[in-house]
Amino acid sequence: ETGVTQTPRHLVMGMTNKKSLKCEQHLGHNAMYWYKQSAKKPLELMFVYNFKEQTENNSVPSRFSPECPNSSHLFLHLHTLQPEDSALYLCASSPLRGSSYNEQFFGPGTRLTVL
Amino acid sequence: AQTVTQSQPEMSVQEAETVTLSCTYDTSESNYYLFWYKQPPSRQMILVIRQEAYKQQNATENRFSVNFQKAAKSFSLKISDSQLGDTAMYFCAFNPSGGSEKLVFGKGTKLTVNP
Numbered sequence: 001e002t003g004v005t006q007t008p009r010h011l012v013m014g015m016t017n018k019k020s021l022k023c024e025q026h027l028g029h030n031a032m033y034w035y036k037q038s039a040k041k042p043l044e045l046m047f048v049y050n051f052k053e054q055t056e057n058n059s060v061p062s063r064f065s066p067e068c069p070n071s072s073h074l075f076l077h078l079h080t081l082q083p084e085d086s087a088l089y090l091c092a093s094s095p096l097r098g099s100s101y102n103e104q105f106f107g108p109g110t111r112l113t114v115l
Numbered sequence: 116a117q118t119v120t121q122s123q124p125e126m127s128v129q130e131a132e133t134v135t136l137s138c139t140y141d142t143s144e145s146n147y148y149l150f151w152y153k154q155p156p157s158r159q160m161i162l163v164i165r166q167e168a169y170k171q172q173n174a175t176e177n178r179f180s181v182n183f184q185k186a187a188k189s190f191s192l193k194i195s196d197s198q199l200g201d202t203a204m205y206f207c208a209f210n211p212s213g214g215s216e217k218l219v220f221g222k223g224t225k226l227t228v229n230p
Contacts, residue, residue, distance in 0.1 A: 031216045043206070043220040050216055090160065094216060102210070103150055104218055106160040 002026055004107035006091050012113045013081065021076040021110045023091030032074040033104065034066060035090040043090070049074060081114045088112070117142045119209050121221035128197045129229050135182075136192045136224045138207030144168075148210040149183070149190045150218070155203040163205070166190065197228045 004025045013019050025032065034046040048056035049068040063085075065077040074091055088111050092104040119140045128134035140149070147168045154160040166174045166183050173181050178198075182191045194201055207221040 040222075042222045045217060048216055056217065102148060103162050103165055105162075106152075108159045 004091060004093055004105050006089075006107035006110050008110060009108060010111045010113075012115065013078070014115050015081060015083070017081075018077070018079040020078065021089055021091075021112075023074040023076075023107055025072055025074075025091075025093040025105070025107075027093055027095070027105060029093035029105070030071055030096045031094040032068060032071070033092040033094070034074065034076050035092065037088040037090055037109070047076075078112075081112075083114050086112055086114045117144075117209060117211060117219050119207050119219050119221040121205075121207055121224050123224045124222070125225045125227070127227040127229055128194075130197055130199060132197055133193060133195045134197055134226065136194075136205050136207075136226065138190045138192070138221055140188050140190065140207070140209045140219075142188070142209065142211060144211045149181075150208040150210070151179070151181070151190075151192045152206040152208060152220075153201075153203045154206065154223075155200070158203075160206070164192070194226075199228050199230060202226060202228045 007022045030051050032049045036044040036046055045058050046060045047066045052068050052071055063080050067075040088109045090109045091107040094104045121138050149166045151163040152160050153163045164174050164176045164179050164181055166181055173183050178195045180193045204223045204225050206223045208218045210218050
């Protein structure tokens with residue numbers, strides 16, 4: 001597979017469930033990101049990982065727990081979510097060029113519904 | 116704070132016509148990157164075009180071109196010869212250079228191309 005892949009593409013879960021979203025990038029990039037995209041809201045950056053180290057946690061509730069075991073894989077562990085967490089969750093990756101990062105490459109997203 | 120504003124929540128255009136989407140941003144940086152991303156309905160977000168602030172020449176990619184006005188902090192996207200496949204959400208994004216790996220996104224403009 002090429003680019004950025006995400007699994008599952010759709011997920012329905014109850015508020016007491018525990019689930020995980022997976023993201024994999026095949027581009028050799030060093031930075032990976034989780035975004036939340038809700039209707040009529042701008043993209044919300046959740047977490048940033050740079051060379052497997054978390055460099056940004058944008059005040060995300062602890063019911064979202066990221067994990068980055070290596071530069072190619074990124075997980076988002078979910079537990080005791082709320083209905084308002086229903087959204088499209090996008091993963092992205094970005095290369096390091098010189099001293100700054102350029103464009104981000106996005107996965108197709110996981111459409112999450114919390115019942 | 117660095118912000119990106121897209122003042123047109125929705126736009127429509129007839130097939131084969133030209134449309135311009137507006138974007139303004141706020142930054143105190145002197146060198147940075149600007150991007151337009153396209154997100155078709157239920158499909159992956161992809162990069163349309165990017166502009167480096169130190170380059171005065173406006174970027175062009177086939178039917179897509181930008182009008183970059185650095186002093187005015189304006190970065191509009193022009194789509195020529197609009198096609199039905201151009202129907203999508205368009206997001207303007209900003210990346211300050213100097214090691215930041217984050218993108219700041221606008222709220223998006225929903226473009227509909229009518230036959």
